[in-house]
Amino acid sequence: MPTRRAVTGRSREPRARFAEELRLLRTQRGDSLRQLGERLGWDWSLFGKMENGETLGGPEVVQALDQHYGTPGLLLALWELAVSDQTQFRERYRRYMALEAEATSLWHFAVSVLPGLLQTPEYAREVLAAGGLKGEELEQQVEARMGRCERLEGDDAPPFRTILSEAVLRTPLRDAGEWRGQLEYLGTLVERGAVTLQVLPFSAGLYGLDSTAVMFLRLPDGRTVAYAENAYRGELIEENVPVDRLQRAYDAVRDLALSPAESRKFVLRLLEEVPCVPLT
Template identity: 30%
Template sequence: MTGATDGDGWEIEPGDEQGAAVVAMVGRQLRARREAAGLKVSELGAAMGYGEGTVYKVEAGKRIPRPEFLDKADEALDADGLIKAMKPDVAEVRYPKKLRDLARMEARAVDVQWYGAHDIHGLLQTEGYMRALFEMRQPAYTPGEIDRVTAARLERQSIFAREPAPALSFVLEEAALRRPLGGRMVLRGQLERLLEVGQLRNVALQVMPIDREEHAGVDGSITMLGFGDGTAVGRSPGVASGRPVDDPKQLRILELRYGMIRAQALPPRESRAFTEQLLGET
């Protein structure tokens, strides 16, 4: 993965043909409209508040622009929303290539069920918690790579603003809520975020206490996404060697296992009280 060299966007990953094609299209449109307006690159950059080099890179298809870049370009060129209209396509290629399928599926899902054996789901993470996780990855990410994957993960959280709202169910391990990744203040912010999200009517948050003598999640994490057409996809290390599955029999195994995990975990109201207690101890 290649990270950004400044705060104005990201470079294309090597071998990312889809991303290169989208960004090249954006660059051609930007250049055509700039030339039709009779502006030099430096003049457009000044009108937008960006450096000349950034505009050159976007026009050349070498830089994935941030959403605000497209907003400012649309305004500076009086494009009547046509440049802004490219934001959804650009947003998709902002995701690292390996995460795009997940992002597309989450964007379509009407039902999300997740159990994590060691971590907190990305949809629930604060930016500080994300950065702490990415900063401890090995091999180490560059600062630009951390910015990119953090921005992509934050973009996925737009699922909470969708209408109609999808049904979201999460079961988190107590150990994950106690582990102070990034430091105590980061953990406090993360616990506060869980309490905030847990108040949404379409979200069910549950905690699996450490002291449980029976635990249906010993085979590892579970992810299940249900779609509006009645189809679904699931994934767990204990089924099909961790590969995504859509076979009804295998999905039934995951559904039964997840249902048992939910039954063994604290109910949502007790989970909220437990999280509040942890926050008070942090």
């Protein structure tokens, strides 16, 4: 039975530790990346990206590597640690933020919460607090989010399209006055042409992105990247194939959504349902 390698003595950061172990095992075996790809039946460039920390690969690839190197379960354990590591989540999100700042156009689908670029301070504060932030850190995050909203202002603002599930607009803030302010802000953005807004009504039925919010960014070099997230994690996606797959799902959702004109009327009807808060 192969001797199990100790998981100590090297990088303590899970993603780097995983990539480091992959490089070490391959070089000790004397394989080139191309040879490794031929022996395991995957494109050799995938292994290069895994060793450089660009991607983690999938569990089936990692299991095949464990078997190839005679390290039963070691690489899979390291992979699971890397996948769940929140430090990497923050790093990926920081990279996403840098890309968002330089994007030439953006398009988005919201499954349950308004995108940060469209939030008022009150909405952002309630959403972030629900996620566990409080005190000074909460206020810092609200301020940072409001700074992002400035991207939609001015003559050089990039085009931004958002499709909102009806659930987003049927989930109000606790304070009726703050919710009215959020809806009015949406209407203002649409009226001045800063945002193209479409609503996906409940009557559309089931659709391909029913558990995933996603933002697409067109970058100055012509590439498109995506950031997909759910309530617990987000992922920056830069490879062409998965981005194209998400784009096709987005296009299918857009075909089901109300037109921009109908969507504007939908928001106005919601505003009529929100009680006015008397001035004190």
